[in-house]
Amino acid sequence: MTKALNPDPRPLDHLSLRGKPDDVALIDKQGAWDFAGLETAVGALAQWLNEQGLAPGDRVASWLNKTRLACLMPLASARAGLVHVPINPLLKRAQVGHILADSGAGLLIAGKSRLGSLDEGDAPENCVIAEETDPVLDGDGLPPSQSDPGSLAAILYTSGSTGRPKGVMLSHANMWLGAISVAQYLDVRSSDRALCLLPFSFDYGQNQLFSTWYAGASVVPFDYLMARDVTKAVGRHDVTILAGVPPLWVQLTEIDWPDETAGKLRILTNSGGKMPVPLVEKLRENFPGAALHSMYGLTEAFRSTTLPPNLIDTMPESIGKAIPFAEIMVVAPDGSQTAPDEPGELVHAGPLVALGYWQDPERTAQRFKPAPDFSDYGGMAVWSGDTVTRDADGFLRFVGRDDAMIKSAGNRISPSEIEDAAIGSGETAEACAFGVADERLGQGIRLVVRGNGDASDDALKRYLKTELPNFMQPQEIIWQENLPRNPNGKLDRTEIERKWGA
The missing domain is CATH 3.40.50.980 (Rossmann fold)
Structure with a gap:
């Protein structure tokens, strides 16, 4: 936990005053x-x-x-x-x-x-x-x-x-x-240039603006279509900082990078999903001179942990330790602090914790609760629902996510949004969406629906394409005449995922 640096926050709009007047802020x-x-x-x-x-x-x-x-x-x-x-x-x-x-x-x-x-x-x-x-x-x-x-x-x-x-x-x-x-x-410096590829609606993408300007450095906002567009932009604008999510890094490692262009990059950052070890190795091979930061976070507390770049080669599966201004605890079911290597819930306390959910006190109360008794910060904390372990040296490792969220290409996707759209098509009355392992996306989307699947399959796919963004489109739709139910008559999501999630 780090409380030092500058704990005195200011109004957000003061960020435009951070750099020297003549220094470049945006390109x-x-x-x-x-x-x-x-x-x-x-x-x-x-x-x-x-x-x-x-x-x-x-x-x-x-x-x-x-x-x-x-x-x-x-x-x-x-x-x-x-x-x-x-x-x-x-x-x-x-x-x-x-x-x-x-x-x-x-x-x-x-x-x-x-x-x-x-x-x-x-x-x-x-x-x-x-x-x-x-x-x-x-x-x-x-x-x-x-x-x-x-x-x-x-x-x-x-x-x-x-x-x-x-x-x-x-x-x-x-x-x-x-x-x-x-x-x-x-270690962002005033001489750095950050290529902004992520949407500003994501806390990760938005923070890239804020942290770059806080350091008096330059941002290069960039909408790209192909991975090669990114390579060209790095070379054209002398970019030194690149932030991405695992699927983007996969794309960027599948294309050729001129040595001179790759050598411009000083900092690479990843969030929005775990980087598989082979991907870490490929990034280190392609960009040997860049510091690779692997991070974990959640919108409700902005970001929680980071792994120092000098450890990425020896412990690539770790999510690191708490970032400055964050207190990260691993809490057992009884509310106590876990022992080394004992699984527990990741709980985040400190001034990065958000104010709650807009006009939703019920869901706020479920996620934002008082910090554990052993917390140094105290106050309100975010109980992530994610299971992690902490080793004897304090490094965290992500074990699993307790909720049903689908994380695909860095996007957190609600299964019910996809299910509601499928049912709204009129082609099926029941639907269950869930994530399945995908090397490129982290998770792909599989949709199981009730119906005969004859002419309705094309119609459902067309409807979903008009109603949902591309990153929410199912990779596969499985049609079944009947779906498993629990004793209450509701769809048995656990059984559906067990049968069709392999």
Whole structure:
């Protein structure tokens, strides 16, 4: 556990003041933006947001690719006293409609094509709709805010094992201290350039902005189609930091990297799923000069552990130790601290713990509970539901996830969302989705449904493609005339997965 560094959080929008005015803060197709330009743009956008008829604490949603506007929205919303709700650009109207309704968004900013995909009623009645070309990014703006660091600044939506996506509430302090923590343990320097490949709706992708700017370094927001696009971007922009999830690393190790380009990379970071040992070995072979950081985290507490790069070769299966500002405990069923190598639940305490789930006290109470008696931080903790072990030297190893979440290509996917869509197609009345081992994705998706599967198979697949994003599409649909049930008459999910999960 590390409490040192700078425990004094500040309002999130102060991140635009971290670099030297003339140093480059952002690089994209439009050119370079220095920190002085970034600060001006944050103030101007905050002023524009302030003119949209919103009250302090109102939610403003953005559904954008990795544009300059998308990079600015977290800071400008915070400066305007609003709560930012970033929406994954891969989501489709059903998921977006749920997020807008659940958050009570007072403003939605998106591109024309995305806005055109929404049906009447998808956005709340009083939600202002703005095209991404409407906001103003220059001219007079609001000065740095004096917001309470403990106040709500963002809601990030993440799928749960049951039900629709839930909104994790993050304070200014959560994100500010997360930026300090990552910048410190990655040793981010002002000379670094981080290629931002991950969606800003993910805490992992969003933090890459924050930690890079906290260090006074440069971000390169980048939407890619092919793995080779990443290689070219690294060479073109002299990128030194690359963050990814296991499926992306698999793609990047399957293509040729010129030695000069590979040699530019100084830091590689992985989260969103375990890296198999062969993948670690391939990354070390392809990028021998880069420090490879393997990390574990959950949106409810941002990130929990990291394995020092000098240990990745000797203990690649470990998830490391607590990051700065995190206290990580392994708790036995009776609430006591486990002995070395004894399995227990990973519990995270400290100032990175989120504020709970938006307007969902029941699920908040299930995940956010008082820290164990032996905690140094105390207060509210996140009980992850994940089983880990800690060895005699304090290094953690992930054992398994207790809930039914599917983790595919770095995405946390709720099985019930897929099941609800399958049933909504009218092709089947019952469905059960679960994850199966997949070398490239971490987990693939298998869907078992009740029906005869004749003409309905193609119809169901077509329907799912229109209703669900690509990363939620089943790799295989299994049709059965009858499905196992438990004594209560409900589908026996355990038996279904046992029979068809191999």
